Amino acid sequence: FASDPIPTGESYNFTLSDANACGADQVNGVLICACPVSATLSSDITICEGTIGEIQINLTGNGPWDIDYEIDGVPQPTINTAMDIYTLFVTTPGSYQFISAGDSDCTSDISASDPILVEVLPVPxxxxxxxxxxxxxxxxxxxxxxxxxxxxxxxxxxxxxxxxxxxxxxxxxxxxxxxxxxxxxxxxxxxxxxxxxxxxxxxxxxPLPTASIAGDQYFCTGESASIEILLSGIPDYVVSYTIDGIAQPDLEISTGGTFDLITDQAGIYELTGITDNNCMGSALGLVTLTEEALPTALLEKGSYVICEGSSQAMIIDLTGSPDWTVDYTVNGLAQTALNSSVNPLIVNMSNEGIYELTSVSDAFCNNSVGNEQVDIVYHPPISIESSEDVEICSGESVDIWVQAMGGLGNIYTYDWQMTDLVSSNENNATYAPENTSLISVTINEECDYNQTFEIPILVNQLPPISISSLTEMCGEGIINLVNSTPSSFVGDSCLWIIEGDSTYECSAFDQQFNLGTYDIELQITSPEGCFNSLFLEDHISVFPSSVSDFYFLPEEVTTVEPNVAFYNLSTESDSYTWSFGGEGISNDFEPEFDFGTRAGIWRVCLSTDNEFGCVDSTCQDLRVKTDLLVSIPNSFTPDGDGVNDYFFPVLYGADASDYQFSIYDRNGILVFDSDDIDERWSGSYRTSTDYYAADALFHWKLRTRALGSIERQIYTGSVLMIR
Incomplete structure (x- = not known):
C-alpha cells in the first residue's frame, strides 16, 4: 500500500481493517522530511581590473535550482540554473555571501557557509x-x-x-x-x-654635414675655373677653405647638392670646415689649380705653283702643350681641322687657293691666329669625255672611245687595258668581255698628269635555261612542263617546241602525252633582250601502264570448303604478286589458296608490273564463313558392351565456348545438363550413376553457334534408350 504524497510537517492518520471489518488498527503522526539540496562553493579569488573572475557552485538535488546571494550585504538577483555545476562570472570586488539553494522539492539554508572574497587589482x-x-x-x-x-x-x-x-x-x-x-x-x-x-x-x-672637393684642374690665361664642392646635410651651409694654406673668406651657401667655386687664382685649394643649420661636420679634399699659357701657330708665308696630282708642303710652327688642333680656311671657306702631336706641323697642300690659319688649340687652351696665309696656284686637271655606258649580251663585242681635254692642252697619250681587248687606235678601242667589266684607260699629259678613266660595260648573261618535268610516265596522260629558269632571266618571250608543235608560255603548263618518245626545246629572250635556247632529245617517254584485276571462285567461301581459285584479268603486265590477307603470298599467274578452318574477312591483293617499271595493284575482301554441321542419333544402348554406350551430338564448326546440351525424361525432369562440348550422357540420372532400369524415350535440347558467328542456334529432338 502506498499513500498519496504527504507534505513535510503535515500530520497523517490511517485506519487498517480487513473485508470483515475485523482487527482495525490506527496509524497516525506528523511527517518530517530532510531537504536533500546542498551547495559547495569555490574559494576566494583575485582578478585584475577589466578581467572576469569565476565562482563555481556544485549543486545536489533535482534541478532546476534557485540560488540567493548577497554582495557586501546587498541582495542580488536570484540565480536560476538547470546545471548542477554552475559558474558565476564576477567583475565587482566584495564579500559574496550565498544565502539559500532550492530545487523543485525544497530549499536549503546555506548561509552558514563562509563568504567568498573577490579582490579586483588596478592595472599598471x-x-x-x-x-x-x-x-x-x-x-x-x-x-x-x-x-x-x-x-x-x-x-x-x-x-x-x-x-x-x-x-x-x-x-x-x-x-x-x-x-x-x-x-x-x-x-x-x-x-x-x-x-x-x-x-x-x-x-x-x-646627419653630420659634409663637403668635399677632388681632381686637379687648370685654366687658361684670361679665363677662370670652376671647382665643384659636393655638399650633404641641411642648408644653409658655411664652408671654410684655404688657398696655399691661407684662409679665405667663408662661403655661405643656401642650396644643397653641389656648389661651384668660380676663381681665376692658381694655387692649392683645401676645405677646412663645414656647418649646416643643425650640426658641424667634416670637410675633405685638395684641388691644385694651374694657369696654362695660350698656344700660338706661325706659318711660313709665300706663293707656290703646282701641277695637278702634286702638292706643296705648308710648315706651321707651334707653341704650347701637345696635342694641337689648327683651324684654317681655303679661299675663306672653313676646312677640316689639322691635328698634330709634333712641332712643327707639316701639311701637303694639293688644291689651289689662299690658305689662312684662324685658330689653334693645345692640350689645355684655345687661341686665335691672324694674318698667317700662303697662296697655291696649279695647272687645272685634264677632263675626259667618253662614250655612254654600254650594255651588251654575253658573246658580243662593243666599240668605245674617250677624249681628254685640259691640262697644258698639248699632247695626250692613251694606254688601254689589255684584258678582253679586241683592237685599239689611240682614243678608240673594241672589247668583248664575258662579264660586266670596268674598262680602264690611262691618259698622260705634259704636266706629268697620269689619270686613269673607267668605262663600265654591262654584260647581260644569256638565260641559263632549265626545264623541270617528268621524263618517264606509265600510261597516256598529262605532264606538267615547268620553265625552272630563274625568273630574273625570263622576259615576255618564251617558246616551247614539242615534236615540232609550238607553244608560247613562260610559266608552267600541262601537256597531253600519248605513248611514245618526245623531243623538247625551250627558247627564251631575257628582259634585257638576250636570246638562248635548250634542246632535249627524247626527253619524255610514255610507256604502257600495267593494269591489275582479278576475280575468284567460289564467291561463297566456307570453312568446310576453304579452297579458292583466283583468275587473273590483268593487262600489260609481266610479273604478279598475290597476298592473301597475311596468310601467304604467291607469284603464280592464277593461284589457288586454302584459307583453312578460320572464318573471317581476308584482304586479297594483286600487284603487277611490266618491263618499263610500271606498277599497279588492286585488292578485294574475301569472306570465309563457318558451316555449322550437327548430327545427333535417335537411340543408344548403354549396356557396357563398348558399342553405342553413350549419347551425344556430333558437331562440326561449333563454338565450344557457347554450348549447352540438356536431356529431359517424359515428365520434363532434367536428367542431364552440360556446357562441356566433350561430355557424353551414359544414360544415368544427373544426380546418380545408376542406369535407368527400363527402356525409355527422352527429349533433348541443344544450344550452340557457329565459329565466328554471334547468332545462336537451337536444336531439339528425342532419343530412345534401349537396354
Whole structure:
C-alpha cells in the first residue's frame, strides 16, 4: 500500500481493517522530511581590473535550482540554473555571501557557509612623451612614467619594431638611445596584471654635414675655373677653405647638392670646415689649380705653283702643350681641322687657293691666329669625255672611245687595258668581255698628269635555261612542263617546241602525252633582250601502264570448303604478286589458296608490273564463313558392351565456348545438363550413376553457334534408350 504524497510537517492518520471489518488498527503522526539540496562553493579569488573572475557552485538535488546571494550585504538577483555545476562570472570586488539553494522539492539554508572574497587589482600604466632632435653621434634619454606594483616588465618599439623586454624596479624609467624614429610602449606588466600604455616620443637624428672637393684642374690665361664642392646635410651651409694654406673668406651657401667655386687664382685649394643649420661636420679634399699659357701657330708665308696630282708642303710652327688642333680656311671657306702631336706641323697642300690659319688649340687652351696665309696656284686637271655606258649580251663585242681635254692642252697619250681587248687606235678601242667589266684607260699629259678613266660595260648573261618535268610516265596522260629558269632571266618571250608543235608560255603548263618518245626545246629572250635556247632529245617517254584485276571462285567461301581459285584479268603486265590477307603470298599467274578452318574477312591483293617499271595493284575482301554441321542419333544402348554406350551430338564448326546440351525424361525432369562440348550422357540420372532400369524415350535440347558467328542456334529432338 502506498499513500498519496504527504507534505513535510503535515500530520497523517490511517485506519487498517480487513473485508470483515475485523482487527482495525490506527496509524497516525506528523511527517518530517530532510531537504536533500546542498551547495559547495569555490574559494576566494583575485582578478585584475577589466578581467572576469569565476565562482563555481556544485549543486545536489533535482534541478532546476534557485540560488540567493548577497554582495557586501546587498541582495542580488536570484540565480536560476538547470546545471548542477554552475559558474558565476564576477567583475565587482566584495564579500559574496550565498544565502539559500532550492530545487523543485525544497530549499536549503546555506548561509552558514563562509563568504567568498573577490579582490579586483588596478592595472599598471606606462606613459612616454617628448620629441628630441640631435646630431649624429649624440644620444638622448626618454622618461617613461609607471603606475602599479613593481617590479615591471616593459617592451617598447622603435618605428613599430619591438626591442627586447626590460625589467624595471622604479618609476620613472629612462630609455637612453641614439636611434632615429618613433618610440612607443607595446607592453607593460607589473607583479599582478597586464597594463596599458599611452603616448609616443620621436627622436630625429640629423646627419653630420659634409663637403668635399677632388681632381686637379687648370685654366687658361684670361679665363677662370670652376671647382665643384659636393655638399650633404641641411642648408644653409658655411664652408671654410684655404688657398696655399691661407684662409679665405667663408662661403655661405643656401642650396644643397653641389656648389661651384668660380676663381681665376692658381694655387692649392683645401676645405677646412663645414656647418649646416643643425650640426658641424667634416670637410675633405685638395684641388691644385694651374694657369696654362695660350698656344700660338706661325706659318711660313709665300706663293707656290703646282701641277695637278702634286702638292706643296705648308710648315706651321707651334707653341704650347701637345696635342694641337689648327683651324684654317681655303679661299675663306672653313676646312677640316689639322691635328698634330709634333712641332712643327707639316701639311701637303694639293688644291689651289689662299690658305689662312684662324685658330689653334693645345692640350689645355684655345687661341686665335691672324694674318698667317700662303697662296697655291696649279695647272687645272685634264677632263675626259667618253662614250655612254654600254650594255651588251654575253658573246658580243662593243666599240668605245674617250677624249681628254685640259691640262697644258698639248699632247695626250692613251694606254688601254689589255684584258678582253679586241683592237685599239689611240682614243678608240673594241672589247668583248664575258662579264660586266670596268674598262680602264690611262691618259698622260705634259704636266706629268697620269689619270686613269673607267668605262663600265654591262654584260647581260644569256638565260641559263632549265626545264623541270617528268621524263618517264606509265600510261597516256598529262605532264606538267615547268620553265625552272630563274625568273630574273625570263622576259615576255618564251617558246616551247614539242615534236615540232609550238607553244608560247613562260610559266608552267600541262601537256597531253600519248605513248611514245618526245623531243623538247625551250627558247627564251631575257628582259634585257638576250636570246638562248635548250634542246632535249627524247626527253619524255610514255610507256604502257600495267593494269591489275582479278576475280575468284567460289564467291561463297566456307570453312568446310576453304579452297579458292583466283583468275587473273590483268593487262600489260609481266610479273604478279598475290597476298592473301597475311596468310601467304604467291607469284603464280592464277593461284589457288586454302584459307583453312578460320572464318573471317581476308584482304586479297594483286600487284603487277611490266618491263618499263610500271606498277599497279588492286585488292578485294574475301569472306570465309563457318558451316555449322550437327548430327545427333535417335537411340543408344548403354549396356557396357563398348558399342553405342553413350549419347551425344556430333558437331562440326561449333563454338565450344557457347554450348549447352540438356536431356529431359517424359515428365520434363532434367536428367542431364552440360556446357562441356566433350561430355557424353551414359544414360544415368544427373544426380546418380545408376542406369535407368527400363527402356525409355527422352527429349533433348541443344544450344550452340557457329565459329565466328554471334547468332545462336537451337536444336531439339528425342532419343530412345534401349537396354
Amino acid at each position: 600604466t606606462a606613459i612616454i612623451s617628448g620629441d628630441e632632435t640631435i646630431c649624429a653621434g649624440e644620444s638622448v634619454q626618454f622618461e617613461v612614467y609607471l603606475t602599479g606594483a613593481g617590479p615591471w616588465e616593459m617592451v617598447y618599439a622603435i618605428n613599430n619594431i619591438d626591442e627586447p623586454a626590460v625589467t624595471i624596479t622604479s618609476s620613472p624609467y629612462n630609455i637612453g638611445t641614439d636611434v632615429d624614429g618613433t618610440y612607443t610602449i607595446t607592453s607593460i606588466i607589473d607583479s599582478q596584471c597586464n597594463g596599458n600604455s599611452e603616448g609616443a616620443a620621436t627622436l630625429t637624428v640629423n
